[in-house]
Amino acid sequence: MGIGATRLDGKVALVTGATGGIGVEIVRRLADEGASVVITDIDGAPMEDLRSELAEPDRHDVAGLDIADEGAWELTVGRVMERYERLDILVNNGAIGSIGSVVDEDLESYRRVIDISQTGTWLGMKHAGAQIESSGGGSIVNLCSILGTVGGLGNSVAYAAAKGAVRTMTKNAALYWAQRGVRVNSVHPGFIGTEQLKQRYEGTERHAAMLANTPMGRLGTAADVAAAVAFLAGDDALFVTGTELYVDGGWTCA
Numbered sequence: 001m002g003i004g005a006t007r008l009d010g011k012v013a014l015v016t017g018a019t020g021g022i023g024v025e026i027v028r029r030l031a032d033e034g035a036s037v038v039i040t041d042i043d044g045a046p047m048e049d050l051r052s053e054l055a056e057p058d059r060h061d062v063a064g065l066d067i068a069d070e071g072a073w074e075l076t077v078g079r080v081m082e083r084y085e086r087l088d089i090l091v092n093n094g095a096i097g098s099i100g101s102v103v104d105e106d107l108e109s110y111r112r113v114i115d116i117s118q119t120g121t122w123l124g125m126k127h128a129g130a131q132i133e134s135s136g137g138g139s140i141v142n143l144c145s146i147l148g149t150v151g152g153l154g155n156s157v158a159y160a161a162a163k164g165a166v167r168t169m170t171k172n173a174a175l176y177w178a179q180r181g182v183r184v185n186s187v188h189p190g191f192i193g194t195e196q197l198k199q200r201y202e203g204t205e206r207h208a209a210m211l212a213n214t215p216m217g218r219l220g221t222a223a224d225v226a227a228a229v230a231f232l233a234g235d236d237a238l239f240v241t242g243t244e245l246y247v248d249g250g251w252t253c254a
């Protein structure tokens, strides 16, 4: 364990989309740093497997949570408050994307991406944020993307729309809670070489373009992103709110 390894001691964190490529590393990192982690994802995802690999698995919890379903948020947050009597950290990590460009995306797919990746993030802030405030304050970290800010590779229009909204909602919510003890920040990964991404794109032109456009010459790792999330989640970032933390190997400098 590195510097600050126990900086989240005593804190309770809820992570959405927690069994995906980046979510898994966020859960591991927050747990390593001392947090009790509520591992959530859509039903059927291997949440229990992840919990059982953590040290002190009983400290952590799992819950099926479709982030686009407001009733599910109410149930899950209620369950967290019942068990832990507090909530300190929300990591809005769950999201979906689609590849379609501005002309070839279809309406059904567009709406689904917005529903989950954009509205799901707002619902999380609404329901978990209120409990973080009533617990005495804490941190919300919204997983955004370089595509929330720049055009990327000129496709994934729905994802860009959703992440652009996540970026500005983050600042809006940061202002709302600025004097109420809840900090809200966004983390903007560049292209991260998760297993899922490798399976989908390795060997394709798109993968080559991801590498060619990353000044550091490599894709990021899920651990790179998790480290940024852990910083914003904890008290090292007590005066940091409404900011955008890029974990993109320099993509947005160019």
Ligand SMILES: NC(=O)c1ccc[n+]([C@@H]2O[C@H](COP(=O)([O-])OP(=O)(O)OC[C@H]3O[C@@H](n4cnc5c(N)ncnc54)[C@H](O)[C@@H]3O)[C@@H](O)[C@H]2O)c1
Pocket: 016, 017, 018, 019, 020, 021, 022, 023, 041, 042, 045, 065, 066, 067, 068, 092, 093, 094, 095, 096, 116, 143, 144, 145, 146, 188, 189, 190, 191, 192, 193, 194, 196, 197
């Ligand atoms: N991988 C990258 O290169 C990259 C780059 C920039 C931003 N991001 C962002 O990082 C976050 C994690 O990305 P990832 O690469 O781990 O993605 P992933 O596809 O591996 O994981 C996403 C997780 O979200 C879950 N999910 C999907 N629909 C859901 C729903 N309705 N309710 C709850 N959970 C749902 C999935 O089950 C999955 O576990 C996302 O917000 C993504 O947009 C990823």
